[in-house]
Amino acid sequence: MASESAAQPGKLALDTPVGVIRDLLGKYQKTGDAYWRAVALFGVLFALGIIGFIMRLSDGVSDKAVWGYYAAMFAFILTTAQAAPMVAIATRLTKAHWRRPISRAAELWTIVGLFNLILFIPLLWVLPSLEDGRRSLWFFGNVDDIPIYSPHIWATLALVFLVIAGLMMLWVSCLPDLATIRDNSSGWRQRWAKRLAFQWRGTSAQWNMQHHRLGILGAFYFMMLVFVHFLISVDFLMALVPGWIDALFPATHAANALQAGAATMLLTLFFLRQFGGYKDYITLDQMWLLGKILFALSLLWFWFWFSSFIILWYGKRPNEQAVLELLMIGPYLPVFMAAFILNFLVPLFTMIWNPLRKSLWGPPLIATSVIIGTFFDRIRLYVATYTVPGIGDPAVDKHGALAMDAITKANLPDLADIFIIVGVIGGSILVFLLATRIIPSVSIWEQRELLLYKVHKPFHRTEVMVLGKRD
Amino acid sequence: MQDHIQIDHKDINRDLLSGVLGTPSWWLGAVVFLTLVFLAGIGAFGYMLNKGIGVTGLNRPIMWGFFMTNFVFWIGISHAGIMISAILRLTQAEWRRPITRAAEVMTVFSLMAALMAAPLVHVGRPWRAALWVFPYDFARGVWPNIRSPFIWDPSAVMTYLTASSLFVFVALLPDLAVIRDRATGKWAPKIYSALCMGWRGTPRQWKLQALAGILLSALVLPVFVSVHSIVSWDFAVNIGVEGWHSTIFAPYFIIGAIHSGVSAVAMLMAVMVWLWKLDKYIRPDHFDAIGRLLIVVATTWFFFFFLEWVFALYTLEGPELALRELQVFQWPYIFLFILFLMTAYFIPVPLWLFKKVRRSIPLMFFTTVLVNVGMWLERFLIIIPGMARKTPLTFDWGTYHPSLVEILMVASTFAWVALGMLLFSKVFPLIPIFDIKEGMVFRDEVKIGRRTIPASIRE
Amino acid sequence: MAEESWGMVVDLDKCTGCQACVVACQSENNIPINDEDLFNQRRPIQWIRIERYWEGEFPNVKARFIPIMCQHCGDAPCEPVCPVFATYHNFEGLNVQVYNRCIGTRFCANNCPYQIRFFNFWEPEWPESLKNQLNPDVTVRSRGIMEKCTFCIQRIRRTGQDADRNGGDPTSAEYERSLNPACVNACPTETLAFGDFNNPDSKASKMRDKDSVEEGRAYSLLEEFGTNPSVVYLKKVDELAEEVVHG
């Protein structure tokens, strides 16, 4: 709480605009050894990833089975890092004040989207074209009608738009802060801030513009996110398994992303608070409210999964049985169970426990479990799917009603896969870390705005917090 | 966003209890009329009991008709109450205050309507259904089959009905105390004081009341999700019927239910403003807020609608395509389909984008009525054509014409809900009195330069 | 308990669409008279029906007949959806319908891909003259319940009792006539064969095995539903098939 920290001696008064600016700019400009150590560590991991990728390339792109883990990692970043900005968008659209300290950190993840876009490129070669007789959203009966690579094209375009929307949003929300940096700092920071802040002078017209653009870009980002998940989950996942017809799956894929995004944010906040020194801004409120959201989304995970499962289980058609066999009860049962426990059971049974939910360390802990669960979830989905033979053989994938003839056994990661896994994770964290040096990871202007709307005042015998809501 | 009117508690009591302590002039007439419609439906049911299901328009491929459609529709409406009061309570949305009670009560009565609409009425031997499915029949030794969605249904709907009724009751306690203090006559005070169990308004009671709101909301939400999911599985588990066996049904039905339900609440708000002259409490702001909510809900619903269609075509199966062809291109379904799309989405949502529309009560009423027409058609278009184009055995394709009996009974369910609301409004306030008063206590404003921003107190 | 697995083989090559089976079934199983009115209401009850499909273009148009009765599926979609266990799978591989339990939700009818489940929309009525031909071994179903082909379970039971009394195997050839459902006995072209699939020398098994092994004609209806039916169909041998396709 701003007022509490103000009470502490030897600290800048954080309930005055100047105090906020000084404090945040200071945190943004000074860089500790711990930071550089982290950068080095993740840099090494990333280097490993590159090695792994080169090893992968040596196997060629003809057999998509070996690329299963690579695809899973792409999907993993898509569902965690690229969904994290939703925390900022949703809370901003609902005008929730508690978002103010965390929205910037969420938006910073959009930069990782750029990294993921690069990750996506090799998959374009790995995945079969429509010629091979796989079904696709863009393929109703006749191949000649449409370009055979249309799934690749549309998915790439959507992904590009998603990333652009994200970066635009980040930039627009940064404008006032860039201006602040331009005016209150020196060196390279001031120079590039000057270049990016353009003519931001904080006229009411500019503020209005910024407010609206943020809303629109946010909504657009959300739509693109859903759309990307839709395309990826159908054309780059479901379509590779003969007879896998699950109308809910794209929504599930997106819902999982929201859940993992919230979890990612919780972890980010935890580290920002512990090691970034943002204790005065990221407080119990953020942890608690975000934790509640994570809880709700974890329940959603189960509901979406069960809605699909019960239908396939009850339908008992051969193709449905085969899909269940492949993704859940078959060779990937352990992976699925891990995902199920970490994504649903752990959050369910921990979050109903009040002391843990209303603590600073509880929600991040649960977030960790959710992220690991999501990791396993992606693996069981993508690795399993990419090892399915039969694509390209119209006899197998003729009708959609036909099932896979045999379930291949689980595909364990080899050295290259492990390198890729650590590399992708390390790489995305590295990108985020570097981004925090370029852009303040707590939004200065939103903090200052909060000071206007949030008032602590006495109410008869007690003190209450008054929150203003601008319409 | 909320504009400020501070009203004296005396006046609040007077305004909000006007329907309870006094009787509006139109009230009796309305009740009589609705009762007649309702009885007409009951008569039709009696006739059907006597003659058999034959008197409906059902036939071999089309074994479920208007009754099931209506059942799903009312279950959908029943999701409004919890949607509004629970979710808005949990998100501390101030504008919920005047509309929660009416929404919850509508939940209860529309659930009863749903129970009227299908489970008993539509079966071949209702007398046995009543005996053998619910409550359990111990005598025969053979128990109901828990693998059947028709057993999941009663368990879910009964849970939901119990939960929502208790939800309403708990939130009524303080208001019952208010009526107890105002009621006159020989019996009324006694009954009300018995009902409110000696409520005095101590801090403890108020705190528990607040907690109850949050805790019960949190508990009822999962139930509300499960209920409509299960209802949707009545259809989705059918591999025999084309177009039903889709995994998307549960979320699709839920979001559709919220769409129609929230619209129904907006409708209800308009009616309350007009009939009970509550415009001091239900402001244009509330319609504005619910309009915004509706835009989001409607669009999400449309996304799921889109998904359902994409995957219908994605399979490229002959029967599926035949079904869609019937749904979209053949008379009368083409007419119904276009009407459905227009009323459920393409007319209301663009209108809601305009603040003027959202803040005008008649327009909101009009659009939300449209939505409910559309959503009723949606259920019809999901349920009927699938059975009309069942399986590849084209020899047995059929068609369906509802009979007068069915139409009467559908009408009677609508009458029932309206009647229930009217009767409720005679004995209990439709707007939570204490919630309104609380809103006024917790309302504040923040001064920023020359501008004062409405604000609310958070503990 | 003898673990029979009753099944039927339908040789489409022999079916002439004469409807004798339909009539036999009606009289054996006390099925109400399907008058014109009932057909107009689309509510006729035919436990076995002959579906007729036109194939090919004029001039070489063909009428294709396929008799469809309850397939007594191993994994019957109609069974699990019944809330009161009115239909379930018995130990002889029969999909039995218990009229007394049925409350008429019509859920099973929806979930049957073969559409062989029939609902009594009206109280069944017979003209005075026909009251005395009702089969005493078969219940007369009241209105409001589902009914369907039972493989003439009453005949199966009676044969079983006879076999117990006089000795002998109910699935053997000597009992064939009394075991066969009415439709099988009535079929003039021997399109239909009934028997115990667990007994390799029952007529049905023989037909199925011979055809599936040697000529590969055996298939089951709507395989993609994975219902694993007890009724096996044998493809029509059509020397004109080529022309039909290209015609």
Added chain:
Amino acid sequence: MNQRSLLGLFTDEDTAADALDALQAEGYGTKEYEVLTGTPYPEGTFGEAEPIHKLFRWPLIGAACGFIIGLILTTGTQIAYPLVTGGKPILGIPPMAIIMYEGTMLGAILFTVVGIIFESRLPRLFMGAYDTRITEGYIGVAVTTDEERLGKAEEVLRRVGAEDITRG
């Protein structure tokens, strides 16, 4: 000894709060006096003691009971008369899960409602001192104590400035 109660009515929050302070100063325990309002106020508005409750235990207990009942009902009924339907297992987990879930939620909700009523100390058979004006916006300070200490309390309330005082 026999407890009697009396009620002082106040028009505004601060005087009511003063009254509470005065009573406390006079050595009345927090159990002996309470504020009656017609509307919820932020906690501690009158400097009253914060009520302690154990509401959150109720739903957990209820959920446990509901779950167990659901489990018994689903397994018991199916084992009691096992009939195979559609090649599905007699004890199919997914359908059982659905009914057990409903049972759990029902139990939780029923217990919660009972808990709410119990924790808010209802039903209350004897109203004690009460005034219908409380639901009209007045704030009541009810003192429930021994006969002899009642007079003192009344005098305190008058001194602080009670609109009206009724004995119950």
